[in-house]
Amino acid sequence: MNTTKSVIYSFMLFNILNICSINAAEILVNDGELIQDAIRKAGKGDTIKVMPGTYKETLYIDKENVTLSGVIIKGRRPLLDGENTRNDGILASGHGVVIENFQIQHYKANGIMTQGANNFIIRNNIVIGTSVYGIFPQFGKNGLVSHNIVSKVEDAAIYVGMCDNVDIVYNETYNSVMGIETENSHDVLVEGNFMHDNAVGFVASLVPGLPIKTAKNTIVRNNFIVNNNIDNFAPPGAIAAGLPSGVGAFIFAADEARFEGNIITNNVSAGIVFADHASLGASAPPDPAMDPRPDKAQVLKNVFVNNGLGPKDDIAALLEAAGIKKGPDVLSTGKGRKNCIQERSTITEAGTERWSECDADVTTVNVRSYRLEKPIESKALTLEQKGRITYLSVCTGCHTYATTIIGPPIAAVQATYKGKPEELVKYIKKPVKKWPGYPEMPPQDYLPDDVLLETAKYILELKP
Amino acid sequence: MRFKSLSVVTVIFTVLLACHGTVIAAERITLSSKCPPSFEKLENGLCELRSLYEFYNSPAGFGGLKTPLPEHQGGYSAEQIDLGRYLFFDPLLSGDKTKACSSCHQPGKGFSDGLARSVGIDNEVLERSAPSLWNVGFLKSLFWDGRAKSLQEQAKGPLFEKKEMNNTIENLEFSLNKNKTYRALFNIAYPESRTISVNEVSHALAAFQSSLVSLNSRYDRYAHGDQEALTEQERIGHTVFRSFAARCSQCHTPPLFTNQQLAVTAAPEPEGKEFDVGAEKISGQASLRGAFKVPTLRNITLSAPFMHSGALADLESVISFYNNERGHAVADQELQLHWHLVNPRLNEDDEFALLAFLKTLEDETTLPRVPEVLPSGLLLKEAPMYTAQSIP
Structure with a gap:
């Protein structure tokens, strides 16, 4: 008994070692x-x-x-x-x-x-x-963008689009239209980045017309958002071309943007701007399937110094119309709900009449990362399921049980390979023209061997 | 022996009648109880699509190679799907019994009709081209302007549109209920309905169309991991396709090769035709002036000419249309062009590679069989082209 066990264990160990050596090329x-x-x-x-x-x-x-x-x-x-x-x-x-x-x-x-x-x-x-874009992960879950230096980009230097659970941390972005942008994404941590000398430092947006219809929960924490005053040089037609220059951070209809611990200084139009689809930067047609307002924003404790000293572009026009000379630390241009600011008395504001004071104990520090603890695995299907799905999705285009559509009937395959699924796998992986009167089958060797073996078994056991 | 010769006589008789275009007998038509290729028959008797994209686990189901498909609108029985097949090809569904769904959605022409704009019941040229039906069971909105939200809703459009099939609900229901074969077939597919109503008709048509699935192209083999499935030129074309210079894949998002959104691309109209305002008419939104639904590119090589009114004759013309200044083809309209329209300035090699890649999206292995005899006994005026696979 013991011997059997130890044989099994050593076999397993051997296999583990083997896998490691195979995988580490x-x-x-x-x-x-x-x-x-x-x-x-x-x-x-x-x-x-x-x-x-x-x-x-x-x-x-x-x-x-x-x-x-x-x-x-x-x-x-x-x-x-x-x-x-x-x-x-x-x-x-x-x-x-x-x-x-x-x-x-x-x-x-x-x-x-x-x-x-x-x-x-x-x-x-x-x-x-x-x-x-400089760096642009699109349609992905669980990612890290860190320690990159990106410059001279005609749109966003770092752009995270339609992604979930991403950390964008410790990057430097400059001399670009936007330093960092998150778009139609969820659960993103933007921390410890240096965004300077762009037209706009940081943007969180809900862009209309895209298949993902919400943008939610972005923590912007402990970043340096400094001197974002260069002219907007995005090509005409790009949504980015509509952004006003001189803005530290721009929230375009995205919900739950939470700012904490940032140093936001020397951005000549404003510190942070919140806008809805109908107002600034709306160079894309509105999307009826989207909520166009930025809701549930939290501007927690940040350091705002010397923002709004010489408003530019649309911000200048907007402030002038309201009779305001200096750009504020926080500017809201559209309608949004449930937005709040912590320690309101320390900063300058405009358009935020409907905003409230955040509770004093609200903080984001308990969130260390939005990446997942384990990588997303492929879907947990059993081999049996995979074999069946493979037969139904790939094989039935050409084979039925009893009749001929393109390839020979399964009944004939069963007669040839009965009890020999391994032989059938060999054929499936590398077919040779065998049956007169039928076209040659394309090789199906892109699927793993265990899935093909299960497919072969499924084929051999198929009932009429 | 005797029987055999009798049936030969019947066949000859039928063929003769057929040549004269009159009604032929439609006995012994029955409905298949087997689900179509790529579908699994569940224990409840309904057919469910199976695809290798089920192996993958990504958010939202958009973009990239190994991502799941959007939900497929299934839930039909094999019999309903097969009944839908007969209805689809049967001119009995039109007002004057000359047009079937298949007149404009021909299986031999990528389920379109090879025309720039389709031709309606009195040979009148319609406003738009016939969209392909491949993978239509995944779509959340239908028609070029996206105005129908389900296949069933869509089916009622052309059936009762004066310029298209020009039928009425009363006449459709009357002619089907009058037909003995259809009564028997509907009874098999819908045993709980006592008479045939337009709802069963549109349901069966939706069932059949949802079975038109194309997901086993060479591109798919590449996506599932066979790097030899594409040639080097095709692989380069794939990379051009998804590059952020050309940005094709931003709207023609894999695995369906459409993101199902409305987009203003300012595609030209054929000469002499006035500008089509597209989804603006349905939505009342000026921003959707000239907006049309992004079509799938699967089997795109089979359904020329292209764009909503067929102004571009071939894929080469489509590629050069997009490889040009945005809005160049429609100068006299105020349009909010899609922001992904930028002149990508592709070189000639890239253009050829892109074209080569588009050809890898061809897959007609599940092409359905065209019925040899229709329950109405009518003949199709435009005989659908048989392809190698559909020959009995």
């Missing part, structure tokens, strides 16, 4: 080689190490858990150069992607963009002069 890319070739070779869990050098490519990562890591030697890091002709620097759609230690510059669109990737990490990159 590292692929090295030297200057002069193509990074995309390495991505092509990489498997799940692999790390691609890129040596310092200049790489003129658009990269795409469509695999899971791939780490793309620049090697920094004596301050030299790998440079991805778009030369103002390539579209994007890095596009990633694989879950669990890590992108770190690169310099990315001069792309026509974005520096780094993830699309539909969960569990992403984008850190310690320098992004310069990309035309639309």
Whole structure:
């Protein structure tokens, strides 16, 4: 008994070791080689190490858990150069992607963009002069954007779009239209960032016309939001082109924006502006499926110094119409509900008549992070379910039990492979033309072996 | 022996009659109790869609490769789906018995009709083109301007529209109830309804259309992990498609290749046709002047010409329309153009690669069979093209 147990244990241990060694491959890319070739070779869990050098490519990562890591030697890091002709620097759609230690510059669109990737990490990159966004995770849950330096971007330097559970922390953004923007996102922590010398430092927005119809709960804490006074140089037509310059933070219809512990200084139009879809910056048509007002905002204890000394653009016009000369620390231009300010007597305000004083004990400090404790796993389906779904969704397009539609009937497959599911898996992975009068089957080797085995078993046991 | 020769005679007789365009017999039509390909028959007897996208677990179901699909509007029995198939192809549903749904949504033409603008009952040219029906069961709004909120609501549009099928509820119900075969078939699909009403008709049409699913293209194989499923040019095209220069995927969001929103793109009208205000007419909102629903790109190669009134003849023209200054094709209108319209300045290689990628979205493996005989005994004026897969 004991021996059996220890055999089983040692077998398990062996397997664990085996898995680790299989999953921990590292692929090295030297200057002069193509990074995309390495991505092509990489498997799940692999790390691609890129040596310092200049790489003129658009990269795409469509695999899971791939780490793309620049090697920094004596301050030299790998440079991805778009030369103002390539579209994007890095596009990633694989879950669990890590992108770190690169310099990315001069792309026509974005520096780094993830699309539909969960569990992403984008850190310690320098992004310069990309035309639309510097770093743009889109449609993802559970992510980290940290320690990046992003500048000279014609829209938002860091832009988190339609994402949930993201921390944007310890980044520097400057000389861009917006320093950091969150859009139609939920549960985002923006902490410890230095947003300076942009047209607008920080923006939380609910952009109309997008499939996600709400924007909720953004904590903006312990950031330096300083000197955001450069002219708005967004291209005409972009929503960003409608933003007034000189604003520390701009909340555009997003709910539950919570400011605490920030240093907000020397923004010439205003410290924080709250606007609804109908007022400032509304260069997109309203969306009837959205609540156009910023609600439940909390401006807690922050340091406001020297804001509003020379209002610009729409803010200047708005204040002038109201007979106000100096821009306030907090300006509300549209209707919003349940908004509050802590220690109101210490700051200047305009348009906030309907706001209340926040309770003295309200704070965000209990929230350390909005990232999830564990990465999001793939859906918990049993192998049996996966096999059945695979048969029904892929195989039934060409096979039925008894009749011929494109491929041979399942009854004939069962007659050939009865009791030999492994043989059937081999065929499914690499079909050879076997049955006269039928077209050749496309290989289905992109699914994992265990799923294919379960599919084969399902096929062999299928009843009429 | 005797029987055999008799049936041969019947067939010849039928064929002869068919050539004269008169009514032919429709006996022995029955409804399939099997769910269509890609559907699973549940214990309650209803068919439910199965797809590999069920493996994935992401928020909201938008964007990226391994993300789940939006909810599929199912809940139909195999018999209701099959009844819908007969109704879909049957000209009995139109006022003068000359037009079927399939007249404008032909299975051989990507469930469109190959025309810039469809042709209605008196050969009158309609305002807009016939949208493809592939994956229509996922859509939350229908028609180019999004005015219908369900397939059932949608079906009642063309049926009773004077310029389209020009039927009336009374006449539709009368002609179906009068037909012995349809009475029997509706009795199988809807045993609890004593007479046939327009509600069962639209329900069955919705059931059939919800079965038109295309999710096994080469693109899908790539998305599920087969990196060899696309050629290098197609992979580059995919990257152009989702780049933030071209921004195609921002509205044509995978896996459905539509985000189902309304968008003002300022697509041109065919020469001589006046500007179509689109969703402005339905909503009364000036901001939606010229707004149309973002169409899916699945099987897009099969349904030329393109845009709401077919002004662009081929995909090359569509790509060059978007690879140009925003609003260039409609100069005389005040429009709030979609902010994603920017001139991406794609080079020629990128344009070709994009075109190559669009072709990878083709998949017609679940193309339904066109009925050989209709319950009404009528013949289709526009014979639907048979494809290799639909040949019995």
